Amino acid sequence: MALILGLESSCDETAAALVSCAREVRAHRLARQEAQHRPYGGVVPEIAARAHVEALGPLVEAALADAGVSLNDVDAIAATAGPGLIGGVMVGLVTGKALALAAGKPLIAVNHLEGHALSPRLADPDLGFPYLLLLVSGGHCQLLLVEGVGAYRRLATTIDDAAGEAFDKTAKMLGLGFPGGPAVEEAASRGTPRIPLPRPLVGSGEPHFSFAGLKSAVARIANDYPPEDVAASFQQAVVDCLIDRTRIALGKVKVLALVVAGGVAANRAVRGALQELAAEQGVRFVAPPLWLCTDNAAMIAWAGAERFAAGFSDPLDVPARARWPL
Ligand code: KG4
Ligand code: ZN
Numbered sequence: 001m002a003l004i005l006g007l008e009s010s011c012d013e014t015a016a017a018l019v020s021c022a023r024e025v026r027a028h029r030l031a032r033q034e035a036q037h038r039p040y041g042g043v044v045p046e047i048a049a050r051a052h053v054e055a056l057g058p059l060v061e062a063a064l065a066d067a068g069v070s071l072n073d074v075d076a077i078a079a080t081a082g083p084g085l086i087g088g089v090m091v092g093l094v095t096g097k098a099l100a101l102a103a104g105k106p107l108i109a110v111n112h113l114e115g116h117a118l119s120p121r122l123a124d125p126d127l128g129f130p131y132l133l134l135l136v137s138g139g140h141c142q143l144l145l146v147e148g149v150g151a152y153r154r155l156a157t158t159i160d161d162a163a164g165e166a167f168d169k170t171a172k173m174l175g176l177g178f179p180g181g182p183a184v185e186e187a188a189s190r191g192t193p194r195i196p197l198p199r200p201l202v203g204s205g206e207p208h209f210s211f212a213g214l215k216s217a218v219a220r221i222a223n224d225y226p227p228e229d230v231a232a233s234f235q236q237a238v239v240d241c242l243i244d245r246t247r248i249a250l251g252k253v254k255v256l257a258l259v260v261a262g263g264v265a266a267n268r269a270v271r272g273a274l275q276e277l278a279a280e281q282g283v284r285f286v287a288p289p290l291w292l293c294t295d296n297a298a299m300i301a302w303a304g305a306e307r308f309a310a311g312f313s314d315p316l317d318v319p320a321r322a323r324w325p326l
Pocket of ligand 1: 140168181185293
């Protein structure tokens with residue numbers, strides 16, 4: 001069964017993984033840069049790119065050792081080619097090109113969003129096409145109709161901020177630190193969602209998203225209430241927006257399953273509410289395990305495996321792209 005080496009370096013996680021076309025995760029290694037970015041309260045692109053340079057080579061060696069294979073045993077090399085912070089994307093893609101050239105193996109340039117979009121199929125062999133995907137991460141908030149490998153139809157996107165960005169900004173306003181999503185979720189678990197906050201676009205006919213108004217509303221009240229109640233009220237507002245918008249999209253397409261992916265999919269309140277929505281609408285609900293929701297290289301290796309099986313590969317001069325819509 002074909003074995004794919006995947007590389008990820010588009011934001012602040014450096015990662016290498018080996019995944020087979022039979023869905024075996026033979027190795028997955030990940031190095032976080034949180035400590036390096038924490039003093040700045042967010043990801044600093046130049047620091048990220050340098051950290052990727054230092055971390056990636058050893059991670060690839062460690063992943064190969066974990067799986068007990070050498071580069072010659074790998075059938076293809078998949079690397080994130082965008083979208084993301086361009087310095088970081090270049091580090092991973094150039095590394096992938098060098099390994100592909102040295103080992104004489106095909107290169108597969110993976111769109112990071114496609115990595116998230118197909119990741120639920122790594123965890124669930126029964127998840128067939130088509131499915132409705134809610135992709136919620138730090139940079140994106142989209143509803144996609146996934147009809148096959150390479151066949152994605154965007155039904156909706158955010159008109160301003162991504163949901164993860166709103167979590168990160170809220171964490172910053174509440175002094176909960178960086179990265180924000182897990183910190184807000186933890187604080188919310190101790191609070192009560194009693195503060196009235198807006199639900200932008202809820203009720204509108206097209207399933208787009210907006211979080212800027214919610215963020216401003218949180219900024220206005222952040223100092224007037226205990227942080228755990230602000231966190232709980234904010235999280236409830238985000239959940240209500242995601243559910244309302246996803247319900248509208250489900251009414252527009254015929255799918256077998258509702259699927260969630262991306263970093264915000266790690267949030268238990270979000271997962272729980274989507275599960276209820278799927279039950280209400282009579283479709284299956286699929287969410288990848290938590291470790292596969294946030295950025296990692298197994299999802300890139302798996303997207304590479306799906307593309308490899310479908311006969312796709314890329315030339316060695318394929319460019320790194322900061323922007324690359326699916
Ligand atoms: O997919 P991801 O790892 O990176 C991007 O491609 O953006 O997503 C990171 C985002 C961050 O905004 C982070 O705060 C958010 O996902 N996140 C969460 C949780 N874990 C990560 N948001 C809410 N609750 C969480 N438990
Ligand atoms: Zn991501």
